[in-house]
Amino acid sequence: MDAAQILIYLVSALRQGGTPYLHDISGSVAVLDSHGWTALMFLAPSWVLQVSLFASCALLLWRSRLGVYLAYVQMPLRLMxxxxxxxxxxxxxxxxxxxxxSLLVLSGCLLLLVELLKLGMLRRELRPVSSAGINARKGSACGI
Incomplete structure (x- = not known):
């Protein structure tokens, strides 16, 4: 899903005639210039999330446990x-x-639901697999 998120962002930026990420960086600098450094409280979580999407995408594709932990860290940022x-x-x-x-409430509820479902999937991914479960799967794969 992180790869899809990155792809959607890239396509959207290109459709709007901007250079992905560079256009947004210049927009962020303009916001900082006009609203001061307090705007950084709103910009920083978004940029941290954007950068972490590349890392979590790669780590999850490599099936690294670090990707799961990074996905946990992303959850509050996603909600923000x-x-x-x-x-x-x-x-x-x-x-x-x-x-x-009502649309705002529905969107918020849907966002929470999606993140809770993801939390459940990530917890299942981190669960240790018992050796009995591994042996049972090996046996069934061999036709035993």
Whole structure:
């Protein structure tokens, strides 16, 4: 999903005529110039998350436990910047014809649900596998 998130960002930036990441960096500098360093509290989590997406993408593809831990660290950042782990999730509520407040609540609930589901999947990934389970899987793979 991190790879999909990166790809969606790249395609979106190119469609809008900007250079991915460079355009956003210059925009961030402009925000810092106009609003001062207090804007850094809002910009920093977003940039940390963006950079960590590349690391977690690579680590998870390599099936490294570090990728799982990094995904845990990303969760609060994702909630802060409203970027769900499943990049298409918030598109589900966009077409709904409801009051803006209701749409915000639905989006927040969907974001929390997606992150809780991811938390469950990550916990399952970190669970130690018993040697009996490994031997049983080896035996079934051999046709025993």
């Amino acid at each position: 910047v409203l970027m769900p782990s499943v990049p298409f999730a918030l598109m589900l509520v966009r077409p709904l014809d409801v009051a803006p407040t």
